[in-house]
Structures are given as C-alpha cells and as structure tokens.
Amino acid sequence: MLRRLRERAGNPRMLHVGTSATVASDGDRAARRQAAADVATKLFGVAVPPENVVDETLRRAIQVPSPTTAEGLRAAVDAPLPAETSSAFSGDPLAAWVEETFGVELEDSRLIRRRPITFAGGVGRLSEASGLPVAACSEKLRSLLALGNRLRTEAGEPVFAFRLHQFLAAGGTVYATWESSATGFLGLEGEYYAPHGGDRLLYPLVFCRECGQEYYLVARSERDGGRVTPRLPFLDDENEDAQVKPGYLAMQEEDLWSDADVSELPDFWFEYRRGNPCLKQAYQAHVPVRLSVRPDNGVAERGAPSSVEGWFQPQPFLLCLRCGAAYDRTERNDFRKLTRLSHTCRSTATTLVNSSAIVQLREDPQVPTEARKVLSFTDNRQDASLQAGHFNDFILVALVRAALFRAHRCWTTPTSLRPSSGLSRSTRAPTPSHLPHSGQGGGRTKTPCRGSWSIGSTRTCGAAGASSSPIWSSADC
Numbered sequence: 001m002l003r004r005l006r007e008r009a010g011n012p013r014m015l016h017v018g019t020s021a022t023v024a025s026d027g028d029r030a031a032r033r034q035a036a037a038d039v040a041t042k043l044f045g046v047a048v049p050p051e052n053v054v055d056e057t058l059r060r061a062i063q064v065p066s067p068t069t070a071e072g073l074r075a076a077v078d079a080p081l082p083a084e085t086s087s088a089f090s091g092d093p094l095a096a097w098v099e100e101t102f103g104v105e106l107e108d109s110r111l112i113r114r115r116p117i118t119f120a121g122g123v124g125r126l127s128e129a130s131g132l133p134v135a136a137c138s139e140k141l142r143s144l145l146a147l148g149n150r151l152r153t154e155a156g157e158p159v160f161a162f163r164l165h166q167f168l169a170a171g172g173t174v175y176a177t178w179e180s181s182a183t184g185f186l187g188l189e190g191e192y193y194a195p196h197g198g199d200r201l202l203y204p205l206v207f208c209r210e211c212g213q214e215y216y217l218v219a220r221s222e223r224d225g226g227r228v229t230p231r232l233p234f235l236d237d238e239n240e241d242a243q244v245k246p247g248y249l250a251m252q253e254e255d256l257w258s259d260a261d262v263s264e265l266p267d268f269w270f271e272y273r274r275g276n277p278c279l280k281q282a283y284q285a286h287v288p289v290r291l292s293v294r295p296d297n298g299v300a301e302r303g304a305p306s307s308v309e310g311w312f313q314p315q316p317f318l319l320c321l322r323c324g325a326a327y328d329r330t331e332r333n334d335f336r337k338l339t340r341l342s343h344t345c346r347s348t349a350t351t352l353v354n355s356s357a358i359v360q361l362r363e364d365p366q367v368p369t370e371a372r373k374v375l376s377f378t379d380n381r382q383d384a385s386l387q388a389g390h391f392n393d394f395i396l397v398a399l400v401r402a403a404l405f406r407a408h409r410c411w412t413t414p415t416s417l418r419p420s421s422g423l424s425r426s427t428r429a430p431t432p433s434h435l436p437h438s439g440q441g442g443g444r445t446k447t448p449c450r451g452s453w454s455i456g457s458t459r460t461c462g463a464a465g466a467s468s469s470p471i472w473s474s475a476d477c
Contacts (some may be wrong), residue, residue, distance in 0.1 A: 002369055003045045005266040016044040027116070029055070029108065058104055058111040061159050062089075073097065077140050086151050089159055094144060098160070101125060116165065122233065150366070168353065170342040173233040175202040178216065179293050181253075190233065190339075200295040204233035206248070211323035213256075214250040215287040220291075220312055226299035228291065228312075233340060247314040248338075249291070250321050257288055257311050257321045266319065266326035282329055286318045314371040347390040350376075355394070 001404025006014050018040055025032070033053040040048040069074040076094035089095055101122050105114045119141070126137040177185045177200045185194045187202065194200040203216040219231045221244045231246055251258060262279075265287070270277040279287070288311040292300045302306040313323060316332045320327070326338060335343075354374050363373040379385045 002043075006045075016046065016048075018043065029110070029112075031399070047322050056113075058113070060099065060104065060111070061153075062092070062096040062099050064091050064093055065092050065236070066100050068133055073126070074132060077126070077130055077132055081143055081147055084147065084151065086153060086159055089151050090149060094140070094145075098122075098141065098144060098148075103160075109240075111427040135154060159339065164329055164333075168349070170344070172340075174212075174341045175217070176205055177202060178228075178249075178251075178293050178297075180308060181249075192230070198295075201230055201297050203230040203249075204340070206340055207321065207397050208320045208325065209337060210320060210340050213250065213322035214318055215250050215317075216310075218247060218249045218312070219224075220245045220247060220314075227297050228293050228299060229297050233265070245314050248317055249293070249310045250288075250292075252309040252311065259290065262287060266324075273301065282320070285314060288313055288319070288321060306465045349388055350387060351390050351394050354391075374418075374438055 006012075016175065024254075027035075030050065033050040033055065036053045036055075036474075037048045037050040040053075067076050070094065076092075079094070082088040082092040082095070085292050101289060102117065103114060104111045119159065123134055123138045123141055123199075125135045126141065129139065146190070149158045151159045153159055162440050168340075172188050172201075173190065175187050175190060179200070185202070187195075191202055194202050203218060205214050206217060207214055211369065217226045217231050217233060220395070221227045223243060228249065265279070265283075269283040269286075270278055271280050272278070290302070290309060291303055291312050292302045292307040294300050294304070294307045302309070313319065316327075316328065316329070316333065317334045317337050318327045318331075320337075325337070331337070348418070354376065359370065359373055360375075361367050364372075376387070378387070
C-alpha cells in the first residue's frame, strides 16, 4: 500500500515514519539499529539508513544508588518498607537494587532494558548477594513490587510498572484411576500405574462435548476372564487384535444408566417389525454393557469387594449416557463427539482466559474501575473478526444460561413462576432432534443432566443447550 501511494503521489522524496512495539534485542546498539533499518527498508521499499532509527531513551525511577556490598543489601532488606509516597519510594536502596536487577542496565553510558528474568530468579540473586534466606527475600520483594505498583508518578503512571509475561500452552491429557471420586487419583502425567505404589492403573479421560461427562479410554480383552486396560490417549486409536475391543467406560454414578434404560435408546437404533420396535442388528453391539472392574484392571463379579461398576461402549462412540447425545454408525470419527483436556480451539481458549481475567479484575478492589478491562492485539483482521464474533456468541449464550438459572432459582415457590410461561418439570421433548449431533431421530427422554428443563417443545440443558423459545425476565418471577 505504501509503495502504491508513493507511485500515485509521484513524490520520490516522500518520508516514511513507522513505529514498532517489537524491538531487536540481540547485539549492541549499532546491531539493533541496523536490524530495524533492514526491516524498514524491506517494508517501505526505500533505503532507510541505521542512523535514522530512533530507539527509546530511558530514565531511572529511583534516585539513589543500589547497595554494592552484602552488608548494605542485608540492611536494605531488613529495613521496613518505605512510606507510601513516591518521594520516599524513590529514595529506597532496595528499590534501586530491584530496578537494576529487573528493569534497566547500562550499555555505553546509556540505559537500556534488561533482559526479563523470572521472579524466582530475582529472589535467588537477592538471597545469594545478601546471604539472607530465600523465604525472607521472596516476601520482601513481593511487598516492595506491590508497593511500587500502587504508587503513582506525577504523570499518573506506576513507579514500578512491571509486566508479567504468562505463556499459555495447551494442556495434556488427564489420567484417573478406576475408583470413586472420593478415593481416586487424578493426574496429568501419562504413567501406567498410579503413584505411591500399588497396582492401580491410570486411564486417560475424555469428555462429552455436549455435557462434559467423563469416559475412560479402555481396551476390553476377552482373555483370562476379561481385563480392562488403559489405551493410548488418542480417540482414533487403531486396534489389530480381534480379541481386544477398544472403547469407553463410564463410571456408574448418580443413576447414570441402568438395564431398564435400554428402551430409551435413540429412536433410529430401532426398526419396527409387525408394529413392535426391535433393535437393529448393527447397533446391538453398542448397547452399554454393565461391568464391575477392579482398580487393577480385572473384571469381577457384580458387587465384588473393591470393584466399581461402570458401563462399557465399544468404539466408535455412539451415545452419551448422561445427556443422551446420539450418533449414527457412519460417524466413526470420535473427535467431534469427545474431547481431551487439551482439545480446545484458540478462539474458545482466548474467550475463556479473557473472561476469567475480567472476573478477577472486578473482584480486586485495588484495581480502579476504569482499569478493569483487557486489551488484545492481533496481526490479522480475519482473526480479529472471528474472535469478536466468538466473544459476542459467548455473551449471548451466557445471557441465556443466566436467564435459565434465574428461572430455576425462582422455582423455590410453586407460584413464583407464571403458569403461562409453559415451563413444566415433567414435560420433556420426546424427540430432541434439534440438539447438536442428535442423529436421525430422538434420544433419551428422561432427564439428561442436572438443571434440565423443557420450554414448550424444546429441551434445554443448563450445561450445554439453549432454548429457542423467548426467555423470560426477572419480572416474571
């Protein structure tokens, strides 16, 4: 665009001015200016000499020198915190040491930014230089940095406006033992056995994308009386042994499923013969099977000591036992049905991280009201547009769920909700084909999860769904 503008203007002496929030940090000052000039030359299409690069000029916030001896540094650490004024803080020797350690350094008689270090690294340097315990140095540094961040200069900026860099990486797979939630073990390390000895196996967990119900990734063997072993944390794990069935195991908790629920399998799993519903042969192998499994992977008799009951389903995953989400046999890819702990899209992760930051800012009384916001940068217009749409959709979903929660809470008194709203505790959608991934027909008609309601003919799950009916306001309660 700049090159086209220069060509249209016909002015060969047009000046180009650019700014960058990212500066080169390798080499001396001349090398850094040369690197910036090279980038500007490629960007603008004209020669930009290094002497035309204007780098930043820094000045100290603390006006006293840093202690140079161990005795002076120990005295600075043992001394009480300075008074909560800018003048007192700018005259504190320990604050001068903090500024030189974390903030600036001299290069050819000029102040430049020091390479960032971790807080733990700074504590270690202070402890080593002063000879004081690490705990005492850590507590003093925290207090001093917090005080410097609260104090303001004449320009209204923090005296120590330190920045915290947090790199968010995708999580891994969560592993759990086949035990009740009260006694079981959860971890992120992909080991075969649970720590602290014993023969308890660790199974990878996956979660239903609709309601969050957890499932253990297992391989069921018919040898030696039946064994249930962990399989690799991949939803598309291939199996070459005909006597081993890869599948999913759900723990029997809170009346998750029962043998009587077979009649509540999805409608499209059945066909009618002489007017009577019969389960299709292709789906007979996918009916949940009750198993009693010991933590050491052995299949035991029902009610055997140390065993926990669960429901086994072979791969591919066709039915969630909690919310009733059903899938056709042609949908063999389980990735769109189940998710691991780390399978989160970038837009979703950004929305949740920023929402969590906003909530914490609102709960922090030390943050001014006008500062309780998050500023995000992106270098792509399409990414920005996608993220904005994701934020808007997230807000709408949150408003719908808040309205449902409000209605649920107002139900404490039978007369607190207007009968004309059409809400009933007993009415359920017999064929919830509107739900995502509901397949060719209906699913279960009993309560899919806690907080499930029906508005008109639409089933609404407080954990994963939204109603298409008008949402009532608090005035209806």
